[in-house]
Amino acid sequence: MGIIRNRSLISRNKQQDNRVYVPADSRDNQYVIAELAVNDALVAQLSDKTLNPSPKELLSLLLNKVRRIVANHEIDFVALIASNKFIRVRYGVDNEINTTNEQHIVYYNPEKSKGVVGVCADDANAIHSFRLVCFATGENLRENAALFHQKVVMLVNEIKAAFSFVDAIKLQDHQHISFGLEKHSSATQSKAHGFRVIEKRYESSGLTLPQERNSKAFIVVKANFSELLSEKVLNHEYDVSQMHGEVSHLLIQLAQEAGISHLAYVASNRYPVVKSNLVSGSANQNGELVSLNFGNTEHEVIQLIDDDYINSNAYLVFYMAENCVVKAGYAAYINKVIKLIDKLGQKLHLAEHDKAMLLRFYQHFSYKA
Structure with missing residues (x-):
């Protein structure tokens, strides 16, 4: 009987190791970035052959068309960024974007952030790409991550069709969860996470990712x-x-x-x-x-x-x-x-x-x- 109890104890310990007790007040976020290269064909379609539009003019023209396309999809908060600066995302009471010399720091609230906003750095003389950043909103973001990713893919496909965009579009799916270590305990009000790799999570939701990807x-x-x-x-x-x-x-x-x-x-x-x-x-x-x-x-x-x-x-x-x-x-x-x-x-x-x-x-x- 002692051996059986020891095996049972080992099994329980392994099971606990494969679960992280995350406090109830932890915060999730997910955002997917679609990067559209700026080429002559895209500029011509946006500007109706107007010569040498500025980055801000291009952003305004694209933003008007993107707003109409986004309205066809269940995506509440989108940012269109005409800048090559690093994008950093954090939780905020409401959506706000602070721009520094090298970053766009986006604060958003998954519970209530809404709208389609445009960002262009004041010092932008030329841009190589537009980045469409789609933010997941609502509840149970991790559980619904695959569904949200599919929504963004459908949005991107409609944008490609609307602009006859033949270049490949790079998609980046970013997710993170944050919590205080002082509250990490199985004794507190918490949820046990297995933290599976994204591919496994998405497969269980019926979404298979391309073989050629970086993770x-x-x-x-x-x-x-x-x-x-x-x-x-x-x-x-x-x-x-x-x-x-x-x-x-x-x-x-x-x-x-x-x-x-x-x-x-x-x-x-x-x-x-x-x-x-x-x-x-x-x-x-x-x-x-x-x-x-x-x-x-x-x-x-x-x-x-x-x-x-x-x-x-x-x-x-x-x-x-x-x-x-x-x-x-x-x-x-x-x-x-x-x-x-x-x-x-x-x-x-x-x-x-x-x-x-x-x-x-x-x-x-x-x-x-």
Whole structure:
């Protein structure tokens, strides 16, 4: 009987590892970007052969036609962006788009954001593409992700037909879920997620994705070592980069012990953008952004701590290489990261305030339609 109980216990432990307990107040989002290359044929159709229309004029002309097409589909919130800047999406009370030198930061509320809006950077002299960003709204976004993706595909097909657009359109499906680690517990009001790979989720909804596609998944933990920083600076006369250096070295050591081999520690005013299948284990800095390039080698660690960085915030990034993708999904890996962060907090004797970190799990894929 003892052996049976032990086997039962092992089975329960494995089952728990393959489920992540996500707090009830977690936030989902999904947005699909369709990228239309700007070519002479498209310009001619939009401008009725008007010579040299400006980017803003082109945006206005396309926006009028897109609004009519969007009205035929059940997609509530759409942004048409005439700019090559990086698009970052966050939850907001209502839809709002803030533009910086290198980014469009879109705030939207899946419960009530509506409309079709246009964005063109003030300094845009020429554009290479229009990006149509379709945002999922309503409830149960993850469960309905495949349905929303199909709606966007039908919208894009109608746009292609309306403009006799023969070029392939790149589709990028972005999804993420965020929650506070301090509320992660099976004892709290929470939902157990298996976090299957997108292909499996979509197949269960009757949608098969093209074979030729790029996929990636990663975790970003937003940490704030405010009280630890105050203690180090006041009591030990550390500078900020020295404190971040100690934390990053400890994180890397604990990650190696936990079998986590693709990670980055970023203490910088630049926002980290995760790339894949590029030069492995490197970080490319460019103004407001830093590109973290991960491949599929066995071990890739990126440490980026700016000498002039004066804040207590840091991004802890965990990239899921292909060998981390299993049929059971990503839950076991996410739980491993959560345990790693908990152990880091214990080793650093973090105060409760500093333990309240935000975890975001990202899943992306793209293909040409």
